[in-house]
Amino acid sequence: MRTFMHGGAVWDVACPQRPSQVAGVTMAGFRIRDLDALRMVPHPAVTLLLEFGAGSPVLDRAAGRQQRGSIAAGPGFGSGGDVRARGENVECVQVRLSPVIARAVLGASPADLDGAVVSLEDLWGREASRIREQLGDVSPWQDRFALTDALLARRHEAGPLVDPEVAWAWHRIIGSRGLARVDGLAAEVGWSRKRLWSRFRSQLGLPPKRAVKLVRFDHAVHRLVAGDGAARVAADAGYADQSHLHRDVMAFTGATPATVAGEPFLAVDDIAWPSRGTPSSLMSPGISGSVGRRR
Structure with missing residues (x-):
């Protein structure tokens, strides 16, 4: 892992040693002791946040709404600057999906997210709980990336393609x-x-x-x-x-x-x-x- 230091932010960051089996998938691992009101900046991808471990990230959204646990967010999520992430002892794998493959991986169109965020359990059911347990059961980050990649590849293979x-x-x-x-x-x-x-x-x-x-x-x-x-x-x-x-x-x-x-x-x-x-x-x-x- 590498240590990222920027202002008051100090994060441990891990990167996969091999590219994903699925083109259009990139991922990174984060371990953050104190995540303090991080502004979520829109990105042209569908974002998956697969959290595990003792901590749990919290997304504070407009009108006092909150989202906890693993999530899926549509392209451009965070537009307007009204979404902040926070938490203590956060550990997660963050995945960026090209919108071209997101429908297959999610099992739903990114249009159903409409630039917003949904719980991964609402999309994947028990599969979301299983991947959380599996990520927590292994220690090396490369093993965590391999588990995540195998899941994404399996879902992509079974899902529908875009035109x-x-x-x-x-x-x-x-x-x-x-x-x-x-x-x-x-x-x-x-x-x-x-x-x-x-x-x-x-x-x-x-x-x-x-x-x-x-x-x-x-x-x-x-x-x-x-x-x-x-x-x-x-x-x-x-x-x-x-x-x-x-x-x-x-x-x-x-x-x-x-x-x-x-x-x-x-x-x-x-x-x-x-x-x-x-x-x-x-x-x-x-x-x-x-x-x-x-x-």
């Missing part, structure tokens, strides 16, 4: 870092705009325009964390100007670009998610390139 056209459109957005022209996506796959927008939303959990904004924001905000100036980030990431970047960051996080640049949730990514900067980390096999003009 190739929908997967291609998602990969186009990811590969362009949110600079793809959404009005051209339907024409490129040979579908009507209405058909693509409907299938994309129902299978991936968010409409194409929202996906573009979220992917662009994710790229930009990590540039801010790396120390790049807001004006340069705005120009490189495709924003109209610096005020446009400011509005997007505020909408997604409830904070200014300068504040978000210091968030531990983002700063830990270079350790926990070393493949984060590569588009393939949110893709799955067999859909790259053109799908032709299918109808």
Whole structure:
């Protein structure tokens, strides 16, 4: 494990030594003695939090709502900046799923999450309890990753696939870092705009325009964390100007670009998610390139 220190945050972080059996799956392990009001920053993936051990993370949400235990959260969860995570002696495996494979792994469409969060027990029933017990019964983090990966691979194998056209459109957005022209996506796959927008939303959990904004924001905000100036980030990431970047960051996080640049949730990514900067980390096999003009 590596120790992540940022401001008052001190976390132990573990990474798998091997990639997942399923393309589009990345994971990291965390051991945190004192998790204090961590702002959850939206990310263009479905997030699974598999907790185990003596502690238990708590998500504080809007209007005083709370969520405890293992959870699944849709793409863009935390938008608006009104979700905080806290807890003592937290141990968990965090999984990021490309929305393209999330429907198969979850057993439900990410659209059912609607950018929100649900208990993993509500989705998986006893299987959620079993994986919690299994993760707690083994000590090496690599064994925990192997257990998690085997579960995800088994569920993915048995689950439904998304339409190739929908997967291609998602990969186009990811590969362009949110600079793809959404009005051209339907024409490129040979579908009507209405058909693509409907299938994309129902299978991936968010409409194409929202996906573009979220992917662009994710790229930009990590540039801010790396120390790049807001004006340069705005120009490189495709924003109209610096005020446009400011509005997007505020909408997604409830904070200014300068504040978000210091968030531990983002700063830990270079350790926990070393493949984060590569588009393939949110893709799955067999859909790259053109799908032709299918109808």
